[in-house]
Amino acid sequence: MAVNSPIPVAADLKPVAGIEIGYAEAGIKKPNRKDVLVMKLADGATVAGVFTLNRFCAAPVQVSKDNLAAVQAGGKAIRALVVNTGNANAGTGEEGLARAQATCAALAAELGCAPQQILPFSTGVILEPLPVEKIKAGLPAAVANLKQDNWFNAAEAIMTTDTQPKAGSRTVDIAGHTVTLTGISKGAGMIKPNMATMLGYLAFDAKVAQPVLDVLVKQAADQSFNCITIDGDTSTNDSFMLIATGAGTLEVNSVDSPEYKALAAAVTELSVFLAQSIIRDGEGATKFISITVEDGASMEECRKIAYSIAHSPLVKTAFFASDPNLGRILAAIGYAGVDDLDVSKINLYLDDVWVAKNGGRNPDYKEEDGQRVMKQSEITVRVKLARGTAASTVYTCDLSHDYVSINADYRS
Amino acid sequence: MAVNSPIPVAADLKPVAGIEIGYAEAGIKKPNRKDVLVMKLADGATVAGVFTLNRFCAAPVQVSKDNLAAVQAGGKAIRALVVNTGNANAGTGEEGLARAQATCAALAAELGCAPQQILPFSTGVILEPLPVEKIKAGLPAAVANLKQDNWFNAAEAIMTTDTQPKAGSRTVDIAGHTVTLTGISKGAGMIKPNMATMLGYLAFDAKVAQPVLDVLVKQAADQSFNCITIDGDTSTNDSFMLIATGAGTLEVNSVDSPEYKALAAAVTELSVFLAQSIIRDGEGATKFISITVEDGASMEECRKIAYSIAHSPLVKTAFFASDPNLGRILAAIGYAGVDDLDVSKINLYLDDVWVAKNGGRNPDYKEEDGQRVMKQSEITVRVKLARGTAASTVYTCDLSHDYVSINADYRS
Structure with missing residues (x-):
């Protein structure tokens, strides 16, 4: 399992x-x-x-x-x-x-x-x-x-x-x-x-x-x-x-x-x-996701953003579905609570695929490249903030039907 | 729906x-x-x-x-x-x-x-x-x-x-x-x-x-x-x-x-x-939940705790399952980030049912009473902090299989 x-x-x-x-x-x-x-x-x-x-x-x-x-x-x-x-x-x-x-x-x-x-x-x-x-x-x-x-x-x-x-x-x-x-x-x-x-x-x-x-x-x-x-x-x-x-x-x-x-x-x-x-072995996990946020002003802000991505039910269900619905990751970065974040400097990578460049879609990004990575069982999300030299990595899994089943089952 | x-x-x-x-x-x-x-x-x-x-x-x-x-x-x-x-x-x-x-x-x-x-x-x-x-x-x-x-x-x-x-x-x-x-x-x-x-x-x-x-x-x-x-x-x-x-x-x-x-x-x-x-009309919603946190020292801390409960996937799946697994609510209160919270003063109610008294299970609480409320389509969670006079209410819904289905569907 x-x-x-x-x-x-x-x-x-x-x-x-x-x-x-x-x-x-x-x-x-x-x-x-x-x-x-x-x-x-x-x-x-x-x-x-x-x-x-x-x-x-x-x-x-x-x-x-x-x-x-x-x-x-x-x-x-x-x-x-x-x-x-x-x-x-x-x-x-x-x-x-x-x-x-x-x-x-x-x-x-x-x-x-x-x-x-x-x-x-x-x-x-x-x-x-x-x-x-x-x-x-x-x-x-x-x-x-x-x-x-x-x-x-x-x-x-x-x-x-x-x-x-x-x-x-x-x-x-x-x-x-x-x-x-x-x-x-x-x-x-x-x-x-x-x-x-x-x-x-x-x-x-x-x-x-x-x-x-x-x-x-x-x-x-x-x-x-x-x-x-x-x-x-x-x-x-x-x-x-x-x-x-x-x-x-x-x-x-x-x-x-x-x-x-x-x-x-x-x-x-x-x-x-x-x-x-x-x-x-997370409840219902089908994928192992590493989220690295780097070039931050502090380790704390890198962790905030990494956890914001890791906790987003929308990001997690997209991983479950192998759906490169990557705007959801940008949204999670945006609401992480880093108030002075300049999103126009943010770059986002999915493994080796450069998805977002300077806060917008990378013109060279192709959906099939994102799709290829999303189908893997191990995926690395990398966010570059262009604010400093701090970094942080968080590990999480996807959100599947089985998570709901496991947690919604009546206590036996 | x-x-x-x-x-x-x-x-x-x-x-x-x-x-x-x-x-x-x-x-x-x-x-x-x-x-x-x-x-x-x-x-x-x-x-x-x-x-x-x-x-x-x-x-x-x-x-x-x-x-x-x-x-x-x-x-x-x-x-x-x-x-x-x-x-x-x-x-x-x-x-x-x-x-x-x-x-x-x-x-x-x-x-x-x-x-x-x-x-x-x-x-x-x-x-x-x-x-x-x-x-x-x-x-x-x-x-x-x-x-x-x-x-x-x-x-x-x-x-x-x-x-x-x-x-x-x-x-x-x-x-x-x-x-x-x-x-x-x-x-x-x-x-x-x-x-x-x-x-x-x-x-x-x-x-x-x-x-x-x-x-x-x-x-x-x-x-x-x-x-x-x-x-x-x-x-x-x-x-x-x-x-x-x-x-x-x-x-x-x-x-x-x-x-x-x-x-x-x-x-x-x-x-x-x-x-x-x-x-x-929330994605996959089957229940409407009102969460009121009262007797707080500030409205901000009441909101923090209310949102912590409202965002907990474990609390939300318990509501979906009509499972009075109410320790999950206490846990969500505990990790809401209110650092000096004295949990031994906390009281928790589910509609009219007094579930937790002074931070522990209310001796008079009966599982069937919790079960009765959890089966309803509209439920009020009430948390009393015994810290002051501030209050805040947040509205949310449960987390169901349909939420995962809706959000995991590939973009068509």
Whole structure:
């Protein structure tokens, strides 16, 4: 189903020393389905994350942010992460916070640590109480099957209506040290039945100081998970977590070191892969679209315009139809909110085809050239603003009948 | 097809003294179709308008703005408006401006006035050259059939893929004077094949000073055409024009007069009707949704949140499915961009059903109550922010399979 995105092979997903993974079928929403995931970290591991900006952020997001802040303030290290599907624990008020904390306490008791050393994550229906007793009942089984070689199961355990698991591994050599990175993600957009949430977890076996990891997670997210959109709906539970287990030989203590640069490049590349996997498996997606806006006065204005194009239902349905109805892209540029934009300087390309020249139709543009590109399953839209040197790229998919079907189906 | 919006009856559309209407079948895009409209104004008429904020605003929008600005600066009064369908004359650069001006010059020659006294409007495909010779060839026929009793034909002449004409009339008594108002509109969103544009024209027979009319058009638009959205796509050609023919007995020279207030109320009410008619005939619409956000700190933040809900594809597909998947509305409130929003104070109602209380599910809320409202063809979403006294209402429709079909159809 997903666009040019084969199902990962379990044997290709490399264990990362210092992280063990267990799962359970807790029957949270449906029986016979992996719906609880535990990731246990070795001593010396550091964790950093970025979270949804939605003001209705879910209870587990609030608890995870609090617990990470405690570590940053000198508290005990994070020992485990726990994820449940089937319920988002969002829009649930004080009671939701209590239930997220109860989940942490239950896992902490299993692992022999403090509740504050656990990071909880949830994805599923909003506005419904978290069935915390089911999760607690499932935790012993998840802890019992903890092992390093469980990444494929982990990718499956966080799926909601994703059509396939999303995971990838890399091995890189940095200053003579072999570093192994493995990550998983789930999407896509907010999904029937309110299966909210994009989640991403990326672990590697280098040792990274907390302040350095805090910088790295933001840098990687800004070039990956913060560059994707299915439908513009920001979920209440979005989270991307970076885990440095410290079980390998590489140590990174400064963002100014060459080791940091090499590690950041590897982490970012895998993050982009995981983020793009979400788009390729977007609800109803039939095409993968990259939108690059360049020669802008600021990265912010480039992003504004790229997102305006990516969110336009008219642009997205034109891609679905393979219709080179490219005036729709110009219109989306025009209403992006860049007030002093001089449209007479704008050039628009579809892959190698020069569509609009100086704000109007390129006299050499031929409809059949646009048609040829629009039929592809991977398309790059390039907008040149002639205002400066900044640039930004956003990844999205088309808007198909299946998107409406998936999201309009009554919750079953 | 349109939601609770019967086709207007020609005999119900009242002539407005001081404005004559003619139309032609110029074959701009398709044969045997009214596609050119001329509205000729009496001496003493005043005209004011609001236009798209899209930076890629169409050539006729630029010309109309220039010509209105010339009147405001003391130039000769507007004598006529001309509208064509089938081509938007947008994304067409300098040549597009020249063709819009050529249209004005041709009509001015027919009517014996200056080209600057004409306001041109276009709607249709973006990025393609305006077939100005066809328009010029059609103008004599349009001028030949100018008459007061032509409003139904006018409503038909500006249709693109609207499923029905949109028009309404009112008669009000203001300070002993009878005032007749008649208006037409077309929509909806940006339409296959790029039939961009919302257009609205409302004429009445009072005499209104130019500065007063300039205030009135903004006031009416802010409560009507600026409160609607189909898909968030702001067209390159959107325009709403208010015409005070001055042929009646009422004179309004000050915004502080009771006559102004009464006239503004009547104009606004008819504008809301015309704007809502566009939503009711929105592409693929099966439901009409009013979204009111109240108790806000400012009208701006209320609008932000209302539009965030109205633009969410997830909210819109839930309405299509009659699925009370109301966490999606909370999520849309949360990502609306109101940074200091305290979600624990938010209350959400669906018509009379209290869904979310203090940011969480109302304990008394029952799914069957939500279900009952979601099945209706007219639904009101009400959000209370508990931050102040400001409020804003936005009108929208659901997102259906037909929206995708309409917009994904290849341009024929």
